[in-house]
Amino acid sequence: MKTFDDIRLLRATYLRGPNLWTYRSALEVWLDLGELEQHPSDKLPGFVDRLLAALPALEEHHCGVGERGGFLLRLNAGTWMGHVLEHVIIELLNLAGMPTGFGQTRSTSRTGVYRMVFRARDEAVARCALEHGHRLLMAVINAAPLDVPAAVQAVRDAIDEAYLGPSTAHIVAAATERRIPHLRLNDGNLVQLGQGNRQHRIWTAETDRTSAIAEGVARDKDLTKRLIAAVGVPVPDGRIVGSAAEAWDAAEDVGLPVAVKPSDGNHGRGVTLDLSTREQIEAAYTLAAEEGSEVIVERYIPGDEHRLLVVDGKLVAAARGEAAWIVGDGRQAVAALVDEQLNSDPRRGETEDHPLGRIRVREDGAILVDLRRQGLGPDDVPAAGRRVLIQRNGNVANDCTDEVHPDFARIASLAARTVGLDIAGIDLVAQDISRPLRAQQAAVVEVNAGPGLLAHTKPAVGSPRPVGKAIIDRLFPPGDDGRIPIVGIAGGDAVATPLARLVAWLLQLSGRHVGLACRDGLFLNTRRVDERDATHGTISERLLLNRDIDTAVFENGAATILDEGLVYDRCRIGVVTDLDGAQALERHDIHEAGDLPRVLRTQMDVVLGDGIGVLNADDERIAALADHCDGEITLYATEAAPLAAHLERGGQAVLLRDGRIWLCEGHAETPLALRGRSVLPPAVLLPAVAAAWAFGLAPALLAAGIDTFEAQSPAETR
Incomplete structure (x- = not known):
């Protein structure tokens, strides 16, 4: 049997945001099939059988056919190995527990060279899946030994290494359900929800509203007990001890049996229950001392341990442990x-x-x-x-939310509010949480900051509870998506850069705190804070982190979209100006202006449903991008003809006529009263006026803003 050389992976680019292919992050891979270009799947004896033997679930892939078995039809009919690699990688990700269904493979102008892309939420995971998928495919092609379980485990390990913890991930998923954007701020679980001055941050089940004082109180179990007991929350009698002998003395004082635990431990480590002899208590003291700075001996309360989750003073979930x-x-x-x-x-x-x-x-x-x-x-x-x-209680993982008596909900809320926590895990022991408190001996034994949510999101018994939604609703009331208004501008830099500067200026004059990312740098209002080209995502993303910013303007050339993807997922105003710059994009197989609309449409794809797309109607290829905008459309042009049909439908447009700028809506027209003839070219003025007008700025403010922008020194306006 002939042995084929490896498919060459020419380059792999991780696209972090909306891009040419998809709204979400993806890995784009350029690959050279070499001699395999002449050997599609139906020309390799035994290939399809070997591939399905290695990855049987490929039979489930729909592919472009749109139904189960679609990819199998393509294999038997003959498809190229770049397309097969796409499906092998997708299946590896599925098997590793990161389901994905999106992938595409497209030929380029070079024979045997393809662009293959697949969706992946993390770059390290994507590259790992590419490496092992490539290795598996070559083994199948050459009928060589292969180890699918090892490949799956490698991808699974990459997922475990890279992904958010379960509590953080659940909260982020609830935010995504509300269409609240998020940014991961470190390699751990620090996540920003929302943008600019409307953001909040979470770290596992703690938020930027979680009091540091309350956290400190919760870590000190003795202090916590004294505070909540003072307001009427039942707690077990007990005291801090400094030695094994003191532990026995304390046990005799509070009454046997007792529990022994560290004063500042967590996750139940070092806790021993129902102790009645000196030997047991002294041994338990040694165990607890290894897990905390001090040791508490307290009266043992018979019953099952329960974890009650309180968010913003309200009980949202409860779980019970069992022996x-x-x-x-x-x-x-x-x-x-x-x-x-x-x-x-x-x-x-x-x-x-x-x-x-x-x-x-x-x-x-x-x-x-x-x-x-x-x-x-x-x-x-x-x-x-x-x-x-x-x-004695095992994992507290059996849902009992619907059983909680109002007495217990009340004392859990009181305990959380007394400590001062916005999110709290209240550990209490009771024989029957569905009965009134007075009918049994029960007590709160701990109040925890940053409680784990897994017992409520994936209980061992019972129904999952939407605790992430409760936390998100606490941070973002209904109707608040955490977004700041974003203006995205796509086009050649000769127009897009001065246009972005002018739009940012106009919005600032309207009273907003504006961040601007463009080729001239990164600006906070008129102050340049970074002189580097800020069309790169690593720089421009800083605007979304800034709590002073309530509006942001981003310049995005075609290169930005192709090299990185957009830094934001959606925008309020999207602008496409021109099709310049194709000559600099040959590495992306872009050769002429006619290749650019499919790239720049990305800017229209991300306009919000209540947003507005601004398009240059002088170029019908740009005007046609209106079909890809979820929001309304505002057109601009230097001639009336391209605007006629749009205005007849009652649309908004900006027109240059007889040397004046007109704001048009349906049959109504309003001239823009500039003091004199602007030195800015119409290619900059018209889209700037259209974008700012679409944003809601009044004509008088637009005129004044253009006049004052031009009054700045050339160094400031460029």
């Missing part, structure tokens, strides 16, 4: 029985996909204490039929 037991068989040791009877539960594991954690008998001090209390160790063999307690 984990094993039953002896007279043959196997405790550790083996735990693996067989508990850890074998598919709900248990190490990742966010598992609502229950894996039980590690030999490593969990609290489990070892409970086993010793029962006269056992991990390697002891319980008698057949003997029930052995492993965890």
Whole structure:
């Protein structure tokens, strides 16, 4: 069998925002098939069978046919290897747990060279999937050994390394559902929701409204207990101790049985419950001291542990823990029985996909204490039929939101408000959370800042709760999408740069705090804060981070869209001016002005439904981009003819006639009263007036703004 050389990966470009291909981030790969250009899928003996044997789910891919089996039809009919690589990568991502359905492969003007693109939310994951997908495909082509599980695991590891934690991801998903944009600010879980002065930030289940004082109080469990007890929240009696001997003395004072735990631990580490002997209590003290700076001994409250999630003073979810037991068989040791009877539960594991954690008998001090209390160790063999307690409450992962009695909702809210937390996890112990508080002994044992949300979003038992929505609604009331008005300008830099400067000036005169990113640099109002070309996303994105900015103007050439994608996902005003600059884009297989509309349409694609697209009607290729705009259209032109049909429909337009600029709406016309003839060319003036008018600026302000813009020194206007 003939052996083929590897498909050459010429370059791979990660497109972070809306781009030529899709609204979302994607990896665009240029590849050279080499001699495989002459060997599509139907010309390689046994190729299709080998590929499906390696990745059977490819039969499910719709491809361009639009139905199950569509890609299989293409394989059997003959398709090129760039297209096959696209589907192999998509399937790897699906198998690794990052489902994606978008991909395209297109030929270029060079024989055997293709552009292949697939959607991916993270660059590192995308490049990993490309590497392993390429390797798998070449192995299939050459009938070489291949290891699909290893490739899937490599991509899965990249996903685990790169992606947000489960709590953060759930909140971000709720924001996305509300069409609130987000930016990840570090490699961890610090995320900005919204833009400019309308933003909020989250870090797991903490927000920029979470009080640092409240966090400090919550970390000090003894202080927390004293504060919430003072307002009537039931808490167990207890005190801080400094030694194992003091722990026993305290236990005798508060009354046996007791619980021993670190004063500032978390996730239940170092907590031991239901202790009645000096030996147990002293051993528990040692365990707790390893997990925190101080140790608390407090009265043990019988019952199940519950986690109540409070957002903005309201109970939004509740989960209950349950004891984990094993039953002896007279043959196997405790550790083996735990693996067989508990850890074998598919709900248990190490990742966010598992609502229950894996039980590690030999490593969990609290489990070892409970086993010793029962006269056992991990390697002891319980008698057949003997029930052995492993965890008293296990993971608190069984949803019980609908069972919570109003008494418990009230005390959870009171505890959160007393500590001062906007989002709080209230840990309480009760025998029956559905019964009134007075009918049983119950108590709040902890108040937690930054509580994990997994127990509520993926409970082991019961229905998931929309806790992310509750948090987002707290930060962004209904109707608030966190967006600032954005003006995006696409075209050749000879027009787009001065146009962006003029639009930003006009908007600033209207009383707005404007950020501008253009080839002349990065500006905050009239102050230039960076002299580098700010059409690059790494620089222009800074505007969206700035809390002083309430409006932003971005210049985007075709190169920006092709090299990086847009830095914003949607805009209020989108402008396309001209088709200049094709000669500088040969590396993208762009050779003439006629190739540019399909690139610049990206700017129209992202105009909001209540926004406005501004288009140059003097060029019918640009005017035709109106079909891709979700919002209204404002046209501009130097002649009346291209505007006639638009105005007849009642549309808005800006027209240059007899040396004057006219604002037209339907049959109504208003001249722009400039003091004199502007030195700016119509190619700049007309779209600037059209964009600012579409934004809502009054004609008098437009005229005054143009006059004062030109009054600046040339160094300031360029």
